[in-house]
Amino acid sequence: MSLEVPRPIDPSLHPLVTGNYRLATPAIEAFYELVTRCLRYRIPGALIYGPPRIGKTRAIEYVRLLLARQHPKMSSYHAQCEHKPKHAEGPFFTNLLEAVGDHAPHAGTSSAKRTRLSLRIREAAARAGSGTVLLFCDESQRYNENEYEWLRxxxxxLDRQQIKLFTFLVGQQELLAQKTALQVAGKTQIVARLMVEELAFYGIKNPEDVATCLNGYDQTAYPEGSHWSFTRFYIPQAFDAGYRLVADSGTLWQAFEAAHHKASLPGNLEIPMESFTRAVEIVLKESELKDAPGYCPEAALWTHAVQHCGYVQSRHATGRVLAAV
Known part of the structure; x- marks a missing residue:
C-alpha cells in the first residue's frame, strides 16, 4: 500500500494538502506573455478580464512567482480592490499601502498616504536595484473613475522619480465596459496610462488544456529538486510502474463534459481552475489507499471527483454563462 512507502516530507505539509501551489494553464501563459510584452515595449497598463471563479487571482500569484524567478530585481505587488460604498481617497490609498507592505496603512491624511505610497514603492525599487515596479489590481472592476485618476x-x-510603474487591472467583464465608457467620455489619459492592452482570461477549454495541467502534477516536484512529483507523492508504486495523470486527460474532460450536459448548463464547457484542481486532488487522495504497481484510477473515480469538485454547484450559484472566448 502507498502509505507504507516513506515520503521525503510529512504528508500534511505537502502543497496539495495546504493548497499552496499554482499550475500553469494556457490562459496563465498568455497572461505572463502579456506582462512581458508590456515590460518589453514599455506599455504602462493592461486589462485582464474574465468570468468570476475562473482562476484570475491564482493566475496573478503564478505570474508574480514567475516574475520573481525571471526578473529578480523587479518589485511586484498584488492589491485586492475592496467593495466600498463610498469611493474616498483615504481608503483607496490605505488599500494600496497594505499591498506594498506599509506598517501603518491607516495612519495619516489622504495626502500623507499618497506621499507614503510613492516613498514605499521607491524604497522597494532601490532595495531591489531596479526602477521597474508592477502592480496587479485584483477585482478592479470595483474602481470608479476617481480611483483610476488617483492611480494615474x-x-x-513615480515617473517624476524615474520609476516606471506597470499596472495590470484584473477583473470581471465589466472592466471592458468601463474602458469603453472612459473612451466615450474622452478620458483618454486614463485609458492611455492604465488600459492600453487587453486580454480575455479563460478557463480550461479542451482536452489539450486538461493534458497541459495534468502534466504539471506529473512533472512538478516537491520538495523542489527531488524526484517526488505531485503524482508520485500520492501513488508512488503506480508512478514508478509508469502511470501518469496526463494519460487520463481525455477521461477527465469527458467527465466534466458529461456533468455539464447533465446539469443542462448553457454555453460551451470551460472549466474554472478551482473546480479542476479540486477534482484532481480528490482523485489523488482517493487513489493513495489503492496504490499498487499497475494501478490507474478508474473512469468512475474521475466522474466521482467531478461531481464533488463544485463545478456544477458554482455555475448554478453564479448564474453566469462563461462566455466562449
Missing part, C-alpha cells in the same frame, strides 16, 4: 497620479509621481 501615482504613475505620474
Amino acid at each position: 497620479d501615482v504613475h505620474d509621481a
